[in-house]
Amino acid sequence: MAPQTPAVVMDNGTGYTKLGFAGNDSPSFVFPTAIATKGPSAGGAGGGSGSGRPAVANKPSFLTGGAGPTGHLSAKRGTEDLDFFIGDEALNAAAGPGYGLHYPIRHGQIENWDQMERFWSNSIFKYLRVEPEDHYFLLTEPPLNPPENRENTAEIMFESFNCAGLYIAVQAVLALAASWTSSKVQDRSLTGTVIDSGEGVTHVIPVAEGYVIGSSIKSIPIAGRDITYFVQSLLRDRGEPDSSLKTAERIKEEFCYVCPDIVKEFARFDREPDDRFKKYQMQQPGGRSVTVDVGYERFLAPEIFFNPEIYSSDFLTPLPNIVDTVIQTSPIDVRRGLYKNIVLSGGSTLYKDFGRRLQRDIRHLVDARIKASETRAGNAAKSGGLDVQVISHKRQRHGPWFGGSLLGQTPEFRSYCHTKAEYDEIGPSIVRRFALLGGPGST
Amino acid sequence: MPAYHSVFLDRPNPQVIGAITLPHSRTTSNALAASCPRTRGPAPTLPPLPPDVAELTIDDSHESYDPLDEILALFRANTFFRNFEIKGPADRVLIYGILFVSEALGKIKPGMGRRDAEKAVMNTALDTNFAIPGDASFPLNQAFEPPRDRNEAEVLRQYIQQMRQELAMRLLNRVYADGNTPSKWWLSFTKRKFMGKTL
Ligand SMILES: Nc1ncnc2c1ncn2[C@@H]1O[C@H](COP(=O)(O)OP(=O)(O)OP(=O)(O)O)[C@@H](O)[C@H]1O
Numbered sequence: 188m189a190p191q192t193p194a195v196v197m198d199n200g201t202g203y204t205k206l207g208f209a210g211n212d213s214p215s216f217v218f219p220t221a222i223a224t225k226g227p228s229a230g231g232a233g234g235g236s237g238s239g240r241p242a243v244a245n246k247p248s249f250l251t252g253g254a255g256p257t258g259h260l261s262a263k264r265g266t267e268d269l270d271f272f273i274g275d276e277a278l279n280a281a282a283g284p285g286y287g288l289h290y291p292i293r294h295g296q297i298e299n300w301d302q303m304e305r306f307w308s309n310s311i312f313k314y315l316r317v318e319p320e321d322h323y324f325l326l327t328e329p330p331l332n333p334p335e336n337r338e339n340t341a342e343i344m345f346e347s348f349n350c351a352g353l354y355i356a357v358q359a360v361l362a363l364a365a366s367w368t369s370s371k372v373q374d375r376s377l378t379g380t381v382i383d384s385g386e387g388v389t390h391v392i393p394v395a396e397g398y399v400i401g402s403s404i405k406s407i408p409i410a411g412r413d414i415t416y417f418v419q420s421l422l423r424d425r426g427e428p429d430s431s432l433k434t435a436e437r438i439k440e441e442f443c444y445v446c447p448d449i450v451k452e453f454a455r456f457d458r459e460p461d462d463r464f465k466k467y468q469m470q471q472p473g474g475r476s477v478t479v480d481v482g483y484e485r486f487l488a489p490e491i492f493f494n495p496e497i498y499s500s501d502f503l504t505p506l507p508n509i510v511d512t513v514i515q516t517s518p519i520d521v522r523r524g525l526y527k528n529i530v531l532s533g534g535s536t537l538y539k540d541f542g543r544r545l546q547r548d549i550r551h552l553v554d555a556r557i558k559a560s561e562t563r564a565g566n567a568a569k570s571g572g573l574d575v576q577v578i579s580h581k582r583q584r585h586g587p588w589f590g591g592s593l594l595g596q597t598p599e600f601r602s603y604c605h606t607k608a609e610y611d612e613i614g615p616s617i618v619r620r621f622a623l624l625g626g627p628g629s630t
Numbered sequence: 631m632p633a634y635h636s637v638f639l640d641r642p643n644p645q646v647i648g649a650i651t652l653p654h655s656r657t658t659s660n661a662l663a664a665s666c667p668r669t670r671g672p673a674p675t676l677p678p679l680p681p682d683v684a685e686l687t688i689d690d691s692h693e694s695y696d697p698l699d700e701i702l703a704l705f706r707a708n709t710f711f712r713n714f715e716i717k718g719p720a721d722r723v724l725i726y727g728i729l730f731v732s733e734a735l736g737k738i739k740p741g742m743g744r745r746d747a748e749k750a751v752m753n754t755a756l757d758t759n760f761a762i763p764g765d766a767s768f769p770l771n772q773a774f775e776p777p778r779d780r781n782e783a784e785v786l787r788q789y790i791q792q793m794r795q796e797l798a799m800r801l802l803n804r805v806y807a808d809g810n811t812p813s814k815w816w817l818s819f820t821k822r823k824f825m826g827k828t829l
Pocket residue numbers: 199200201202203204294295383384385386387388389410411412436439440441532533534535536537538584
């Protein structure tokens with residue numbers, strides 16, 4: 188076994204998988220966490236081909252109590268099982284006849300272990316092209332991942348792939364480490380509130396000294412996919428020549444931003460139409476080129492974080508209020524640190540001025556509460572106020588992956604992993620615990 | 631941040647009937663207005679806009695900004711909201727106005743020239759057969775109050791009539807700001823229903 192191979196870092200998200208090697212600035216591969224297999228598609232909401240606006244996503248299963256179907260490794264496979272594609276190739280294959288498209292991860296958690304195993308197999312052998320027995324692996328998991336899921340993961344990694352060593356880190360903790368690259372972050376602290384918003388779900392996760400405060404986590408059913416659907420519905424209301432999900436997603440990623448106030452923003456479009464309205468040129472599948480006008484969705488779409496009511500009829504709490512509640516329900520001695528280091532992570536936090544608006548709105552909530560309590564207590568009890576700081580940074584997009592890259596390259600990383608030999612001796616339960624990587628005392 | 635309220639809530643109320651304020655407003659003077667027999671009504675009129683201020687972009691801090699400007703300024707944002715907590719009589723003007731703008735906008739079809747749109751919209755605006763608070767067919771009676779007597783009812787009816795005409799004209803100015811084709815941006819709001827209601 189070569190001692191100096193870089194660790195493999197894999198962050199499998201609901202929407203996208205980020206694959207690469209520790210020590211790098213960005214993942215080598217980013218592609219949809221999708222697999223195309225022979226037969227019909229699973230159908231339903233997870234696919235990218237739904238039509239119309241769906242009801243807001245269901246609660247993640249960890250909130251409803253069930254741990255989801257406990258997956259099972261298929262012991263033996265026939266050759267037909269090699270007939271599958273992952274990532275963008277899966278989308279292409281499923282566009283033709285004969286293949287069905289599946290998304291093995293729902294709400295951040297692996298739900299189909301058989302598909303996930305095949306997805307990992309292709310990731311390792313076809314994309315990264317590494318021999319797993321020569322590498323240590325750093326994998327990520329969502330907050331509150333049930334221990335059985337960790338064990339299933341270890342079983343596949345060690346028994347099917349023979350990987351040399353394994354560390355499983357919580358995405359939010361990695362996202363905190365990723366923010367160390369920001370100049371606003373002075374100490375390399377693992378205390379902070381992580382807002383991780385990707386494709387399927389938005390988590391608000393308080394972390395104190397590297398440990399997730401599980402009882403205070405909140406997740407909200409509004410994330411990238413909902414914003415895409417909202418853009419699509421606005422395109423449809425105007426009868427644009429193309430309002431496919433793909434077009435809606437491209438428009439979202441290229442043109443959307445967060446504004447301070449939607450009424451003022453409508454007025455700004457009236458005043459500066461040439462500057463505000465845009466055009467999106469695209470080729471339709473037949474090769475025909477069409478132009479789609481882009482307008483109010485630029486600021487209305489990400490507004491659903493701050494005003495969910497404009498999109499959803501059953502989830503109404505704005506993100507800033509959720510963040511404030513998460514911190515208020517955390518232990519009192521860490522609240523200051525949680526307000527001071529609110530770290531953004533994931534593709535759906537990339538909108539211009541997202542952090543600025545969030546910081547302003549959280550500050551308003553905090554200031555109003557302080558003022559109210561000062562009034563109650565009389566002027567004697569003037570408090571010094573609270574520092575609310577939202578950190579945007581260069582590595583935010585792939586925050587969990589980059590944090591994994593950072594920690595996976597440290598000299599002590601391997602000593603925090605469980606090895607194949609340890610797994611063989613103790614069994615899957617060994618992965619229920621990992622020592623805290625990047626915590627106090629490590630470099 | 632919920633739906634937007636009226637900035638006129640905290641201004642001294644001129645007069646309240648049916649739990650709505652009877653707003654002071656400007657009257658648009660153009661050829662279309664001249665052709666409408668009843669544009670004048672009981673609402674005290676504000677002076678016309680000074681030459682350096684445009685109707686379509688007047689700011690809410692300007693002294694000539696009136697409740698009808700506000701209705702058109704908030705219309706697009708507020709039609710996304712189903713919930714609205716009424717904080718006072720000025721908010722009821724806002725609600726009625728937004729619902730009327732929705733109705734008027736619905737008369738304009740894609741590609742319709744301004745002339746035809748004026749006919750269709752003014753037809754609705756000038757129709758005297760509309761419900762006022764207290765009438766059985768008024769859709770928001772839980773949130774409004776009936777006038778106390780026949781006299782109040784008559785004044786209220788005239789106010790609303792005047793408001794409908796004035797709003798219709800200002801709406802047309804916005805929808806046709808760029809020439810003889812209606813703005814697709816405005817027309818995209820025809821299906822949205824503020825508070826889930828229609829007049
Ligand atoms: N520049 C951008 N602006 C806005 N959204 C973006 C941008 N780039 C990517 N996204 C969106 O981010 C989402 C993917 O983010 P990410 O990779 O963090 O999600 P994920 O990890 O797959 O999902 P999850 O965290 O929910 O499991 C998609 O909805 C994508 O459209």
